Amino acid sequence: MTVSTVASSSLAESAHRTRQAAQQLGYLSGDAKNAAIAAMADALEQAAAEIVEANAVDCEAAQQEGLAKPLYDRLKLSESKLQGAIAGVRDVGKLPDPVGVAQLHRELDDGLILKRITCPLGVLGVIFEARPDAAIQIASLALKSGNGVMFKGGKEARHSCQAIVAAIHRGLNSAGLPTDAIQLLTTREEILELLQLDSMVDLIIPRGSNAFVRFVQxxxxxxxxxxxxxxxxxxxxxxxxxxxxxxxxxxxKTQYPAACNAVETLLIHQGVAKAFLPPLAAALRKNGVTLRGDAIAQEIVEMEAATEDDWQTEYSDLVLAIRVVDSLGAAIAHINTYGSRHTDAIISESPQAVDSFLAQVDAAGVFHNCSTRFADGFRYGFGAEVGISTQQLPPRGPVGLEGLVTYKYQVVGNGHIAATYSGDDARAFSHRTL
Known part of the structure; x- marks a missing residue:
């Protein structure tokens, strides 16, 4: 197995090559991009055994080095998980082309036409711990949106990433596209170098622990x-x-505890706490969950004491903090104080309570009567996602293709000049939507 990396030349030169390749992708038709995505999926399927074998090497080394369980769970790439990622690639190919869409078409005056047209961002810098399947998801979304990618995976996923990118390169080659469009970085030192390439890289996408993402930010x-x-x-x-x-x-809590959309804190109304907590605790413990509760929860069910730190901790493991609250307002206040604006849910049969919760909780995802695990680009029908954004400005939540394009304004006239529209004899704009 071989894969070209950027170790043989400076990072700036490699980023320049990726940018040139991205410019080529930006001009491709939707059909050409879909054909390339299909070729990428075929190449990944053909290399499935090789990728799983490479991942096994990484997992064995990670166990020997004592990699934390949440990271190990994200690192492990089973055959079924890999096939799910490949299915996501094919789903991306079925989505509408996000490039070249006219978001605005307006007549400013007779013969003076304005359009707002979607276009690629340019070059994405993707840095992730573990999670080698992130490379598959993001590569397909980048190709569909006409962007180049520079990947830097964690050292724990080195063999997995090399196998995946090698397969992706074979897919690009078969589609007649430059492999420089998707490059793999290999050393830790390149992370800081990549973060300084603001003239070459248009967006950084970190995937990993909270400490890691904060470091990048x-x-x-x-x-x-x-x-x-x-x-x-x-x-x-x-x-x-x-x-x-x-x-x-x-x-x-248990379907995939290492995921960022797994629940970490359970809030329960005091009016049902005595009836609900015992069976809930029994069901959770049956699935290996350790419970940490406030004083009221501990009076109802024996469990470890929760501290202030527990309300602001992402366990990424089979641990759940429990707090009993006296009202819906208290629950909302707790979430807006300690939450990370990711995904929060209410279980309720009261339309008034649900409406208040969905309107007042400040999060990218607010759910009613369903698991927080649905906060996912694939499950939303985005084909895949580049990550989940908790920022206030768009894109927010699971980010698919729409988060990888920007837009430009095109104005076409026929000798029009701005002076015509100023002064005492100024001509009026029509501003007519076409």
Whole structure:
């Protein structure tokens, strides 16, 4: 297995090559990009055994080095997980082309026409810990949106990333596209170098722990898309149905505890706490979950004491903090104080309570009567996602193709000059939508 990396030349030169390749991608037709995406998926399928084998090497080394369990869970790439990622690549090919879309078409005056047209960002710098499948998702989205990518995976995923990018390069080659469009960085030192390339790289996408994402945010002038924490909540309202609440909470905590959309804090209304907590605790413990609760929760069910730190911790593991609150308002206040603006859910049969929760909770995702684990680009029908953004400005939440394009204004006239529209005899604009 071989894969070209950027170790043989300076990072700035490599970024320049990626930018040139991205310019070529930006002019491709939708059909040409879809054909390339299909070729990428075929190449990944053909290399599936090789990729899983490379991942096994990484996983064995990670176990020997004592990699933290949440990171190990993200690192492990099973055959089914890989096939799911490849299916996501094919789904991206089915999505509408996000480039060249006229968002605005307006007549400013007779013969003077304004258009706002979507276009690629340029070059993406993607840095991630573990999670080698992120390379697959982001490569497909980048290709569809006409962007180049420079990947830097963690050292724990080195063999996995090399196998994946090698397969992607074979797909690009078969489609007649430059492999420089997707490059793999290999050394830790290149991370800081990449973060300084604000003239070459248009967006940084970090995927990893909260400390890692914060490090990236603090060390670059390039815009960063991502989230530092995934502190997700579920609030059980006093009108909730127990048989509905138990499977939702268990799923949100245990279906994939290392995911950023797994629930970390359970809030429960005091009006149902005595009836709900014992069966909830039993179901969670049956799935290996350790519980940490406030004083009221501890009076109802024996569990470890929760501290102030627990309300602001992303465990990424089978640990759940529990707090009993006296009202919906108290639950909302807790979430808006300690939450990370990722995903928060309410379990309730009260339309008034649901409306208040969905309107007042400040998060990218606000859910009703379902697991927080649905906060995912693939599950939203985006084909895949480059990450989840918790920032206030768009894009927010799971970011698919729409987060990888920007726009430009095109104005076409026929000898028009601005002076015509100023002064005592100024001509009026028509501003007519076409």
């Amino acid at each position: 603090d060390n670059t002038r390039i815009p960063v898309l991502g989230h530092a924490d995934g502190i997700c909540h579920i609030f059980i309202d006093q009108s909730a149905v127990l048989d509905k609440a138990i499977p939702i909470v268990v799923d949100a």
